[in-house]
Amino acid sequence: KSMLDVENHASARLRRSSLICTTIWRPGSGGKRSCRWAALRESATSPMLDAVARQRIQYRCAHCGRVEPKWLGVCPGCGNWNTLEQESAVRGSAERPGSASRPIPASRIQPSDNDRTPVGIAELDRVLGGGLVCGSAVLLGGEPGIGKSTLLIQVCDGAQRAGLDCLYVSGEESPSQVRQRADRLGAALDRLHLLAETDCEQVIGAVREGRFGLLVIDSIQTLRCPDLPSAPGSVAQVRESASRLSDLARQAKLALVLIGHVTKEGTLAGPRTLEHLVDTVLYFEADAGRGLRVVRAHKNRHGAASEIGVFEMTGRGLVELPNPSAAFLADRPSAAAGSAVFAALRGSRPILVEVQALVSPSPAALPRRTALGCDPMRVALLAAVLERRLGLPLAGCDLFLNVAGGLRLDEPAADLAICLAILSSQRDRPVRPQAAVFGEVGLSGEIRSVPAAAARAAESLRMGFDYLLLPEGNLEQVPAGGGPLRPVGLSSVGQLDETGLLAEGLAAAEHPARPGAAS
Numbered sequence: 252k253s254m255l256d257v258e259n260h261a262s263a264r265l266r267r268s269s270l271i272c273t274t275i276w277r278p279g280s281g282g283k284r285s286c287r288w289a290a291l292r293e294s295a296t297s298p299m300l301d302a303v304a305r306q307r308i309q310y311r312c313a314h315c316g317r318v319e320p321k322w323l324g325v326c327p328g329c330g331n332w333n334t335l336e337q338e339s340a341v342r343g344s345a346e347r348p349g350s351a352s353r354p355i356p357a358s359r360i361q362p363s364d365n366d367r368t369p370v371g372i373a374e375l376d377r378v379l380g381g382g383l384v385c386g387s388a389v390l391l392g393g394e395p396g397i398g399k400s401t402l403l404i405q406v407c408d409g410a411q412r413a414g415l416d417c418l419y420v421s422g423e424e425s426p427s428q429v430r431q432r433a434d435r436l437g438a439a440l441d442r443l444h445l446l447a448e449t450d451c452e453q454v455i456g457a458v459r460e461g462r463f464g465l466l467v468i469d470s471i472q473t474l475r476c477p478d479l480p481s482a483p484g485s486v487a488q489v490r491e492s493a494s495r496l497s498d499l500a501r502q503a504k505l506a507l508v509l510i511g512h513v514t515k516e517g518t519l520a521g522p523r524t525l526e527h528l529v530d531t532v533l534y535f536e537a538d539a540g541r542g543l544r545v546v547r548a549h550k551n552r553h554g555a556a557s558e559i560g561v562f563e564m565t566g567r568g569l570v571e572l573p574n575p576s577a578a579f580l581a582d583r584p585s586a587a588a589g590s591a592v593f594a595a596l597r598g599s600r601p602i603l604v605e606v607q608a609l610v611s612p613s614p615a616a617l618p619r620r621t622a623l624g625c626d627p628m629r630v631a632l633l634a635a636v637l638e639r640r641l642g643l644p645l646a647g648c649d650l651f652l653n654v655a656g657g658l659r660l661d662e663p664a665a666d667l668a669i670c671l672a673i674l675s676s677q678r679d680r681p682v683r684p685q686a687a688v689f690g691e692v693g694l695s696g697e698i699r700s701v702p703a704a705a706a707r708a709a710e711s712l713r714m715g716f717d718y719l720l721l722p723e724g725n726l727e728q729v730p731a732g733g734g735p736l737r738p739v740g741l742s743s744v745g746q747l748d749e750t751g752l753l754a755e756g757l758a759a760a761e762h763p764a765r766p767g768a769a770s
Contacts, residue, residue: 310335311486316524338487339480367553368464368506371409374562374571375402377600378533378546380554383410383465383506387553388497390471390526392511393535398544399510400424400432401568402535403467406508408438415464415506416442418457422449422473436568449483451476451492455499463505468496470510471525493528526550538657543578544569545658548598557661558598576603576714579656585684589676592716593668594689594707595660601703601710603687605655606665608672613649624654625665633669633692640696640744643677664701666692667720670744671752680753686718687711690725696744700724712736720750 310319312335317328325332369382376382383389383406393399407417421429426445433440444461448454451474458466468474474492475483482488493509500507509529526532532550537543544562548554561575572578580603584590589608594601613619622630630652637643652669654660667690675682689707691699704725711719712734721729723740739750 374560378560388507388529389531390529411439411442417465418463555598591672607653608676609651610677619649622652663691688720690722704728
């Protein structure tokens with residue numbers, strides 16, 4: 252009986268492998284049984300069965316790339332739920348080794364100037380660090396309909412004017428649709444080549460046949476590698492397609508731009524390893540209310556990270572805004588409680604943005620703490636600091652905070668602006684209209700210095716602000732008599748009431764540059 256169970260198990264494995272055995276075993280026939288086992292042994296040694304036996308199913312996390320032999324609800328590596336996706340793997344298969352390389356002394360290597368090519372869009376060139384770099388890969392992610400394809404058509408137009416031949420590969424649109432968009436934007440067509448293809452190997456072959464300086468893939472989720480059994484858009488397909496195209500870009504010395512989809516959380520779809528394969532990761536974000544578009548550098552090996560470029564969507568495409576501070580402060584109310592201007596720093600560019608707060612009595616037992624554009628946990632921490640160090644009654648109040656313009660603030664220098672906006676809203680007294688703020692707040696209520704204070708002060712002065720509230724440790728970096736801007740240094744949040752920034756106390760401070768300690 253045990254031998255029969257083993258035989259049935261082996262037959263089931265052969266049927267799952269799509270192998271047909273023509274020998275039939277009848278009960279009571281020992282000869283037929285021996286023929287059956289001979290057929291099994293003969294089939295088990297065939298090359299076809301060897302290939303099937305080497306294949307196995309594994310599950311890879313789309314967030315951190317961890318591989319597990321079976322599906323799990325939560326990834327043991329990163330702790331995220333429902334991120335393990337099935338893919339096929341081959342036992343004992345390894346990539347064919349390439350040509351052997353030898354170590355080279357660093358003194359013999361000639362430094363490279365990266366061969367940058369400006370695309371003619373100043374805001375995008377700033378984010379890229381000066382332009383596209385030959386042999387590098389750029390990943391651009393954004394929500395559907397935000398304008399990724401429009402931006403890249405304009406990039407192709409600038410690259411053609413710089414003397415590069417461009418290949419635009421579309422897996423979602425036909426060449427005629429891409430041509431219509433190019434005509435609407437007034438882009439050059441002399442050196443632009445269009446290809447509608449989803450096979451990665453066909454794309455690589457087309458690149459090797461031509462002499463292109465820029466390759467655009469729209470989008471990476473539509474490409475597939477024929478030798479992988481998974482569906483297009485899966486973890487294995489996205490990772491392998493991006494890896495092969497990145498290797499091609501380095502070998503052919505061309506600039507590669509990949510368009511990527513984003514998830515509902517706002518992160519790039521596909522494996523997290525996709526961000527490690529490319530040199531630059533850009534996020535395309537939108538402010539739906541005013542039509543502003545922000546390109547933000549999340550990673551950049553050839554420039555500063557966290558750099559941003561601001562655009563406006565018009566009928567002629569994306570128009571760059573060289574003065575983003577004016578765009579973010581355009582609709583700011585002049586005498587509204589709960590509004591404060593923060594001198595932010597994105598990459599190497601200082602930008603003035605408006606931080607809005609609303610404090611209202613809560614009918615619920617557990618008050619709400621809601622924040623848009625910044626970390627909600629950081630806002631709850633600052634509210635606790637204000638309640639303990641300044642005596643601000645916030646325990647029974649709902650607190651809502653918003654960063655106007657759709658910009659996200661990740662730096663601790665926004666703490667002082669958040670505290671000032673909360674204080675203004677709770678006391679229903681507007682902040683001085685021409686005052687800018689920056690500084691980090693600690694749990695003890697101390698205000699700590701932040702980097703690039705001189706650049707923040709210069710941007711505030713350029714925008715016409717005459718009052719600057721900053722940490723006391725940054726006062727020496729800002730000249731006190733250098734124009735109409737008056738810097739005021741603070742050492743703790745308890746001094747906010749003594750600065751004269753709120754409407755009823757504008758004339759209360761005789762010497763605002765050095766307010767005394769709070770009682």
